[in-house]
Amino acid sequence: MDVLEVSRLSIAHAGSGAAIVPELSFCVKEKSCLAIVGESGSGKSIVCKAIMRLNGPALRQSGSIRFKGTELTELSDDRIRGLRGAQIGMILQNGMRAFDPGLRLGKQLHSVLKAHFGWSREQSRERLSEAMELLLLQSPTAVLNRYPHELSGGMLQRLMIALTLVLQPELVIADEPTTALDAASRQEAIGQLISLRRQAGCSMILISHDLSAVERIADEVLVLRGGMTVERGTAAELLTSPRHAYTRYLVESKHALSGRFAQALGGRTHAER
16 A cells, blocks of 8 residues: 555746656555655756745645645645644754754643644653653753754754654655764664664655665665666665665765775774675
8 A cells, every 4th residue: 555646746937947856656565665765956856845835935836746645736725734743744854954944842842742632731742751761861851951953963853863763753754854964863763763663663755865874774776867767776776786876876976885885994994894
């Protein structure tokens, strides 16, 4: 069963009419993870914002986006707001931009849970603390009493994942979740996303140019270039035996970067220990 079906999606600049995504179709299977990869400017994030109805009036789109049989493009603004978070969650690449810098984190997260479930502050704090402990976030009460600038990017990323775990959406869109993190935090975030899939039993769209993350998380991979699909297949197939020249370029770039990193650590054998 497909949780999400995107058919003939086109996105263009409203003024000039210049196409960003000429025409794109794909589906996300139930409880599976589809990674959408490609270089910057390939249209990955714009496609996911189209699913969430977050692209502004400067962009014009057409085509069909069906979530569990419901046509999202035809829903009212109120109904699409009700779907966001509770049924379709989104984890952003920059945790600092996801939160209001002037409010304590606990207050912000509680407002989301109150809007969707009508929970009291005590109920929100209890459920958030449980999720944070599952994700190995220590001292939940102290963390929730802090302001966003008092936490690292990795910690804010974990908080977004914890909130998603509480909301239990059926589809999660993770938009470049490892881009703004250092190497250690990046590995932690990948582990947290794997844990989220296991705990919530959700489907996922992973937007990334980090093929190491794709390799660990995704079941299938869609390769975009210039807003168009150049290749699609299982993660194992595409990352080991890519058919298209562009996919081979992406995979070879990953291997080259890994090799340079290994050399910097004193050779591949040393890096693998």
